[in-house]
Amino acid sequence: MTVNVDAIVIGGGIHGCSTTLHLCLAGLKPVLIEKDYAGRHASGVNAGGVRQLARHIPEIPLSIRSMGIWERISDLLDDDCSFESYGQVLVAENEEELAVCRARVAELNALGFTHEELIDATELRRLVPAVAETCPGGVVSRRDGAANPAQTTTAFRRKAEQLGATVREGLAAGNIRYSDGLWHVDVGPETFAAPVLVNAAGAWAGKIAADLGEPVPVETVAPMLMITSRVPHFIDPVVILRGRKLSFKQFKNGTVLIGGGHLARPYQDRNETVLNWKSLATSAQTVFELFPVMRSATIVRAWAGIEAKMKDDIPVFGPSSRHKGLYHQFGFSLHGFQLGPGAGAVMAELIVNGGSQTRISDLGIDRFYPTTLSPLRTS
């Protein structure tokens, strides 16, 4: 039996859930299809960084849009998502790195972006007292922070369902086809049909795009994270390093999350990852050197989430260049979590209004294919 809906969203990550919710807010009846459960992969197990800091310039407008939603996330979701905003700090470990920071902030200022702010050693020490004495400064984005990723993704899903979305978990979207002006997708015994299809399938989205004639340069990666036992409170902002690969965050309960992008080996078909302890050890060594207070902490768990990374590290976001009614929202390349709320809002605007005030024109799949459709207005 075919069920007619207004939109079909494939993928229950934060992006699919956020888009589904925003479609509901716009008065549509969408269906969300997730092969496992919402937040099972990268969206539920990432570092939870809510970061405008150090972003690629083409995605900064989307990031800023998203930040506005994060700051009122409780109003949107009836759930605080454990969002807290103590800023994110990029630490320069030497003068050379600080010079790069200075140039970056100047470049952003010239483009009219003011969220990144150059700081000297004194301000750095005020923000991150535990940081090594030798660091000469860095960059701060003061409105940034962190949230609990599983709680957030779950909250988006729950709110979308409350507002009338149909949610199908545990069954993969299959046999995706376009006929009679509608997209048709099979989910177990059911078939859904809608004029709109959103491909937000994360690490599985590249295949969906390719099957629909739009292959893109994307790979599946699994960035690793580890968390420590509780240690006395010593740091508020999220800290990332300019030179070495490390991100660092202490939670309210005292546990410390250590990330930075070291990769596990993904076994995508089995939903599994095999960790690389020797490269996690390099993260441990960096923390050991930078934060002596952490030396006796224990590592209680490490993990990795499966996600899509584009060759150019910029997401694929916007309408298809080939098919009417098809939209892509994937390839967030290890920095998609903060973008989730805003991307859902903008995607709903693209679908409902045919355009958005938020500039996303550099993120389209048409950077790989000249479009064969009449272009949408994306200002």
Add this chain to the structure above:
Amino acid sequence: MSVAPRREDYDVVVIGAGPAGLAAAATAAEAGLATLLLDENAGPGGQVFRAIASTPVTDRKQLGEDYWVGADLVQSLRAGSTEVIHRATVWSLDRNLDIAVSIGGASAFIKARRVILATGALERPFPIPGWTLPGVMTAGAAQTMLKSSALVPDGRTVIAGQGPLLWLLAAQILRLGGRIDRILDTTERGNYFAALPHAFAFLTSPYFAKGLSMMREVKAKVQVVSGVTELAAAGDGQLASVSYVAGGKRETIAADLLLLHQGVVPNVNLAMSAGVEHRWDDLQLCWSPVLDASGTSSVAGIAIAGDGAGIGGANAAVVRGRIAARAAVEALAPASAAKLASMAALRSDLAKAERGRIFLDTLFRPAAQFRIPSGDTIVCRCEEVTAKDVLDSVAIGATGPNQLKAYRRTGMGPCQGRLCGLTITELMAQARGKTPQEIGYYRLRAPVKPITLAELAAVPKSEADVKAVVRG
């Protein structure tokens, strides 16, 4: 003195030196395989033969003749070429058979062609009101103190629960001059009838006579209350009293120490973190690995022997260890298998050792009210989550143990679900009207036991490990 493994690669790495591990390692080494036995304790024996090479208890009768069987296993291991490392905590094993082990504060990485997991059993959680109070401990913990240090309780002591270990511990405490004020037997009355059809096999098993005489020995000295249907510990920051209901009558007694035990379940953490498939066992009410007749798991190269393969007791563990080792020998050095006991002979030994098991499992199947708590009773000790908290989360959309983490952080503390996992699965299954198999279990991740950041930082790293990184 801690020693790092001598090699980077082994034919067989056996993890755990209890009955299964001792037998498996000795068998593999006997066939000439390069064999490493890694064990977390200070000496061989595991739980059942704990401190077998070092116990201060010299009167063999006090710990029972079965205990000393361990000495023979240790002897045959030591006669062979197995490299044995104690105080070695394996904290990671993956499907490529890469093993990370912490020895004396330093971690080493080794690779195996075959891994035999002999990580044994854990005591089943016993989540009653007040079970987290100081003064409440598991019978297993009490037995550890008894075997390794000859320490026995001398305050007002109550033992509550059921199962063979409960009676064994009670007998051992009494023989060593310890004090027990009362034993509260929680075995469900209906279980005696359910177990009856399996009684014949049990009567002919070696456990029968021993079990009976042990229970008689204990009952002659201690007041035993049977048919206990409710149980709670109370006190202000410290155990003060135990209250219970038996035969519809409530009673409260003062106590300084409450020892709880309702059986053991496979210790699945390392196997699950390596990706080994497990299934819910409806009789033993726990997760057991999916294994073939030789103990081989769903992950190529990983076999599981002993109680970690499903509770079977020490005698069965020894035989399962030999079977798993023989299978490894058949795969890696077929010509050497001839000198070992034949598979047919081993399987017949196993059938004998497992005789009576169904009777025990049926008789000592813990009652629902002692497995599935309600209200304010703590379920997850690490994060102090109550049964009501879990049910509230289910009501707003948590569908399984992994989803529940997003609501309550259950299973995310240092114990990685060892103390709450079964309770969470059964509690959510009951609340959602699903089977435990459908509800599932936590996804477990390394480190299976915590390691210090300093230790991880000190791991030797290659250039390739440092490169190939992207910003997250």
